[in-house]
Amino acid sequence: MMRLRISSLLIAVVLLLSVVLPTTAQVYPLKNAPTLTYWMNVNTAWSNRFKTLGDTTFGLELAKRTGVNVVYTHPVPAQFDQSFNLMLASGDLPDLIQNNFLTKIPGGPDKAIKDGYLLRLNEAIAKWAPNLTAYLKAHPEVDKLVKSDEGNYYAFPFIRTDPYLMTYQGPIVRQDWLDELKLPVPVTIDDWTVMLKAFKEKKGATAPFAMAPYWGPTNAAWQSPAFVGAYGTLKNWYIDNGKVKFGPSDTQYKEFLKLFAGWYKAGLIDPNFALSDAKQRDAIYVAGMSGATVANIGGGIGYLVKLMEKVDPKARFVAAPYPVLKKSDKPEFGQMDLPFTGVAIAISAKTKNLETAVRYLDYGYSPDGAMFYNFGTPGVSYNMVGGYPTYTDFIMKNAKLSLQEAMGEHIRGSSDGPFLQDKRYAEQYFLLPEQKAAATLWSSTNAAKHLFPNLSPDKADIAEMSKIMSEVNTYVDEAFIKFVIGAEPVENFDKYLATLKQLKIDRAIAIYQKSYDDFLKR
């Protein structure tokens, strides 16, 4: 009897204390936390050596630190979208789901909440996620992006905390060829034409400008703001002085088509561009058939230099600025992400462990957790050197693993997830001076003025929007390739615009304009 009373008294005191003193130090590791299930994409940085993220050093340590065991499910990368849709259709949902909830769920997050897939997290975040709440309070511009149109929090966002992390892609050319041909790094479109011609004629390149995909199967280099941006439009949605615009329905778009059609006819573009995949892309470079493309800093410049090391050790790649028409112009468009692009971890409506899930996800936004997500364990993957978290040689100069692989095993800073991404990760990830220069060069554009925010139209308009855009996108892709390869002469551009009208592109623009106006009022 007595024993029981003392122990219950003790429990009461502990409970009282935990209510009175809710410091983060006491939150983690969580006590007696149930196991969570987590559905997310794989990352090639670890997926060829580990079955799930939970098996990596990072995953094991995270479980220890948070006190939460997580069972991960990873769909096959090539069937990512289908697996996601099938999972939703089956109604058999894990606790945590990671995806881009702005682009991958037609109708957007608000509809997903209404349809009963995801939970609205406003109350739960206020109650159990003090770290995320604090960050969003301190950064209202990010808060605006993270919230849905209807003011719902629907997920724990992957947040890039510095502009340095938001620009990572642009045109690159082979420096050693430029040197040999005594050409400058191209600035204007005309420079580009001259350079590509020289590559073809003097270097024997059969695909001077390669357009194979660098960052996913559908986003080939022609989707990039480079080139099309020089004519004052984009391959996608953008904002121009408060007006929503759809690039492929702009009249300037014709000039861009003319350029590419001309290049294609002159043999300056990879003739198989529409079908090339990553394997063919590598083959093109190894064979010395190409000297320019659009690429990422890490997976592009770094990757290509490494790839060429064996075949042509002289090969060097340098970033070129986003091309312009006149030398004095500042590029109007360039690749630039928002701090939050929609990649986030949502909690499914099927969860029975809401509090644990929220607390677990909140860890990455705490000072301690953010350090762990970005840099791993002190003494193992990084050391503090003069206040700067410096990766150890184990990460930077691992004899067995590439930098990407070593990072994939120990941190999540080099991919995405529920945390605040740190600039200091990227500063060390970009090893080559060319890479460091690229980030600065590519970010000197006016892209920020045209950034298209995460919009989710009204419920009534969503179905119409997705119906219109699925036809429009098919048509735009198809027409682009036909114009470029000359199957359709560019003179027929007016017919193309008329077809877009027939597909109700104006209505789609109007719907987005309305939600953009709402966004500004958020």
Next chain:
Amino acid sequence: MPGKPKRLLNKNSLGWDLVQNKSLYLLMIPVLAYYLLFHYLPMYGAVMAFQDYSPMKGLFGSDFIGLQNFFDFFDSYYFWRIFGNTLIISFLSLAFEFTTPILLALMINELRSQKLSSVVKTVSVFPHFISLVIVCGMVKDFTSMNGIFNEIFKLFGYDGLSMLQKPELFRPIYIISGIWQNIGWDSIIYIAALMAIDQTLYEAAEIDGAGRWQQLWKVTIPCILPTIVVMFILRVGNIMNVGFEKIILLYNPINYETADVISSFVYRKGLIDFQWSYAAAVGLFNSVINLGLLLVANRLSKKVTQSSLW
């Protein structure tokens, strides 16, 4: 004993038959259950085509929107293109993929050497066991810029571009690879039918002075005609069912105009764009046309050849 059931049951009734052949009926139950469970029961899902379906609300909770999905499909910019492509690819495969196995079977039948005949059979059946994904991977590789077919055709003045980048080449590639993959397998049933032909018929024909060609036309073909007709009717019933797997493995935005068919469209709408109800409506439309074609083919064949499915 035999007198009792006679009084209770009419000899022609189902009950009588059940009692008489109970072990046969017992054998039939698994098959019947299979069809009920996997082919008839899921049909209630077709209701989805008339709804604005949401999995979380379920079939009973989703809003009814009548024929809206069907109208949307008929109004779609791509309706005529995918409808036309489906018909063209179907008829092409009916014309070539259906007829070539018959020819192969007849040729194998005429082979004198047993050894050669079994070699031909094995070699021609073999591709059927290769996974479709791998077949398509091979097709892509062989027809790509540095692929073997491309290199060969270059000798005859082909421009060397990847063949799948040319809309006009999609259908030949699709059909020829289909023939290659299925000719052996599909010919098995005809070979079986050929073996069942009574040899005395040939002897009689020979005595009557028929040559090989005449034997072929007057004996072989009429004997396997019922098999051909049944296979033909089944095929016609499937005419709109161009399998989406092979199409989506081979198509790309450049050859959409000749390659995109109803089933690949349904796949994109349903699994990529999330429009389940719309996809269900398109699929249902497809099935209704198939059923109609099946009925017409059956009626025709009854009239022309007296053999039919029912």
